[in-house]
Amino acid sequence: MLFRSTITPPTSASVVQMGNVSLSSNTILTLNPGIYEINSISMTGNSQIVVAGGGPVIIRVAGTGIAAGADAVKIAGNGFSNPTYDPSKFQIVYGGTGAVRVTGNGASAALIYAPNAVASITGNGTLYGSGVAGTVTDMGNARIAYDRRLERTALTQGNPAMTTFRSEE
Numbered sequence: 001m002l003f004r005s006t007i008t009p010p011t012s013a014s015v016v017q018m019g020n021v022s023l024s025s026n027t028i029l030t031l032n033p034g035i036y037e038i039n040s041i042s043m044t045g046n047s048q049i050v051v052a053g054g055g056p057v058i059i060r061v062a063g064t065g066i067a068a069g070a071d072a073v074k075i076a077g078n079g080f081s082n083p084t085y086d087p088s089k090f091q092i093v094y095g096g097t098g099a100v101r102v103t104g105n106g107a108s109a110a111l112i113y114a115p116n117a118v119a120s121i122t123g124n125g126t127l128y129g130s131g132v133a134g135t136v137t138d139m140g141n142a143r144i145a146y147d148r149r150l151e152r153t154a155l156t157q158g159n160p161a162m163t164t165f166r167s168e169e
Helices: none
Strands: 003-007 015-023 027-031 034-043 048-051 057-061 071-075 090-094 099-104 107-123 126-138 143-146
Touching: 015 027, 071 090, 071 107
Parallel strands: 003 027, 015 034, 027 048, 034 057, 034 071, 057 090, 071 099, 090 107, 099 107, 107 126, 126 143
Antiparallel strands: none
16 A cells, blocks of 8 residues: 655745654655755655655754664665756755665665765665765665766855775675
8 A cells, every 4th residue: 555645835945843754665755845854764665755846855854862873864765756856956964973874776866965974875776966974885786976066056165076985895
């Protein structure tokens, strides 16, 4: 059985408070343009977040009570769909030290900014956009394809550059 829910804020600048978000068993959560403040998010069992209305959808993760290394963001399966393929239209922002885990085989576009987090990417999927984390581990054949449009549309301090890369076999 498929479960669907849609959230439509009054304006794209509206802030929607959501607490802890847990999606499972073929649940589809459609988010229209707005700012969504959550504490944590966990997605399993073919659940999905769909960006609607052309975005931007900005998810701010607080991570209150999340221990260092514990999951603040866990996206599994084909966890998010951004039909615009413009990563600036779907952003996940997290300032804590918990874990950000993206697993699956799908392809989508997003900007993930979690500079203090431990991030891991597992599976054969492709992330079109950008990811910033304290450390990033690729535990599969996942790919990150940097979208050069972000140089003009996203906040950066200086020129974008990879500062550290280590391949573990």
